[in-house]
Amino acid sequence: MRTLIIGLGRIGRLVARHLLNSPEANHWVGAVEITEDAALFAYLLNHDSTYGHLDPSIQATSDCLMTATGQQIPLFSSVEGALAACSPDLIIECSGDPRIADALVRRAPETHWRVLFSSQTEAVKGKPETFVWVDGVNHTDFDPKLHRFVVNPGCLNNCLIPTLSALNATNTILAGTFVSVHSVTSTQPVLDHVAKHARWSRAAYDNLIPAGHDPSQLIARFFPTLGPRLIGRTVRAPVSHTSYVTLTLKMASALTVETLKAAFQKSHIPPHVLGIDSRPLVSSDYRCDGRSAIIDGTSLRVLEDNTAFFSAWYNNEWAFAQRMTDIRCTLANL
Numbered sequence: 001m002r003t004l005i006i007g008l009g010r011i012g013r014l015v016a017r018h019l020l021n022s023p024e025a026n027h028w029v030g031a032v033e034i035t036e037d038a039a040l041f042a043y044l045l046n047h048d049s050t051y052g053h054l055d056p057s058i059q060a061t062s063d064c065l066m067t068a069t070g071q072q073i074p075l076f077s078s079v080e081g082a083l084a085a086c087s088p089d090l091i092i093e094c095s096g097d098p099r100i101a102d103a104l105v106r107r108a109p110e111t112h113w114r115v116l117f118s119s120q121t122e123a124v125k126g127k128p129e130t131f132v133w134v135d136g137v138n139h140t141d142f143d144p145k146l147h148r149f150v151v152n153p154g155c156l157n158n159c160l161i162p163t164l165s166a167l168n169a170t171n172t173i174l175a176g177t178f179v180s181v182h183s184v185t186s187t188q189p190v191l192d193h194v195a196k197h198a199r200w201s202r203a204a205y206d207n208l209i210p211a212g213h214d215p216s217q218l219i220a221r222f223f224p225t226l227g228p229r230l231i232g233r234t235v236r237a238p239v240s241h242t243s244y245v246t247l248t249l250k251m252a253s254a255l256t257v258e259t260l261k262a263a264f265q266k267s268h269i270p271p272h273v274l275g276i277d278s279r280p281l282v283s284s285d286y287r288c289d290g291r292s293a294i295i296d297g298t299s300l301r302v303l304e305d306n307t308a309f310f311s312a313w314y315n316n317e318w319a320f321a322q323r324m325t326d327i328r329c330t331l332a333n334l
């Protein structure tokens with residue numbers, strides 16, 4: 001499946017890394033970036049401050065990335081140029097730029113490609129051709145005849161939905177709250193710097209920075225009665241990767257720590273998506289963990305017989321990029 005990646009930032013480069021290390025490396029046919037500098041992107045792919053060196057490493061020609069096997073991956077500064085030159089079957093949108101999403105949706109009727117979006121984007125919201133894909137939960141509902149636009153709804157949602165799904169299968173969730181301690185992303189400045197929102201303009205590595213996260217519409221798709229009864233927020237913390245969400249959930253029936261643990265251990269969610277670990281680990285231990293959610297087995301508690309309290313780890317970069325790659329792989333094998 002000829003794959004074009006738009007945006008070689010944190011997520012785009014990790015998707016590229018996962019793809020380069022897969023048997024389908026030769027399916028990567030091009031990339032779009034504002035800075036059309038192949039040498040710079042080869043350097044950034046080869047040397048990642050968080051995930052280390054790429055092996056085998058990648059080289060650059062004047063306008064292409066070049067893999068160890070000699071495959072050339074052209075770099076474009078415009079989406080139109082890339083579409084014309086690469087004839088992709090799948091576009092993986094990792095720029096997060098809504099104008100790109102709009103342009104891709106506008107062009108779609110004249111073309112055959114699908115688009116896999118790295119975030120929920122207004123351009124495809126509510127369209128019948130759109131499928132919000134939470135791997136391990138609803139992947140079997142994908143309809144290749146209908147769905148042109150696939151949305152991977154974000155790292156925290158990828159963690160929350162399989163976790164809630166595992167628990168809801170054993171005991172109905174009535175309401176709840178969550179707080180996610182989330183690592184820094186490149187939307188945050190290193191030092192105080194003017195941004196759209198006041199708190200978003202504060203130095204990433206000097207602060208805990210609270211922010212909202214309203215998943216109610218998405219949660220309602222998967223758990224119709226829960227929707228607005230789950231509220232939460234995030235706190236950006238000065239670490240470069242891996243996040244930790246703590247949930248408090250009121251359940252319909254009584255539960256114990258043992259039944260809570262069993263709900264995760266014996267869950268229908270596949271183990272590459274949801275896991276549980278009771279070792280006293282910390283965030284850096286999850287640097288290259290590809291699971292969407294790893295329940296912290298040391299955190300499980302029950303309050304007044306029917307309220308579950310627990311935490312889960314998720315590597316917002318690595319695991320999210322892994323899910324993007326898994327979805328690509330499923331689409332390629334349809």
Ligand SMILES: NC(=O)c1ccc[n+]([C@@H]2O[C@H](COP(=O)([O-])OP(=O)(O)OC[C@H]3O[C@@H](n4cnc5c(N)ncnc54)[C@H](OP(=O)(O)O)[C@@H]3O)[C@@H](O)[C@H]2O)c1
Pocket residue numbers: 006007008009010011012032033034035094095096097100118119154155185186187316317320
């Ligand atoms: N980081 C996470 O933890 C995470 C987790 C889940 C989902 N996501 C989603 O993944 C997407 C990418 O996030 P990210 O963290 O990878 O951001 P990022 O590091 O800022 O990467 C975005 C990249 O796209 C490039 N870009 C922006 N506009 C472009 C355009 N019009 N044409 C070509 N390239 C363009 C940017 O170039 P410049 O730097 O030159 O602007 C940058 O290299 C977003 O939709 C985000 O919501 C991120």
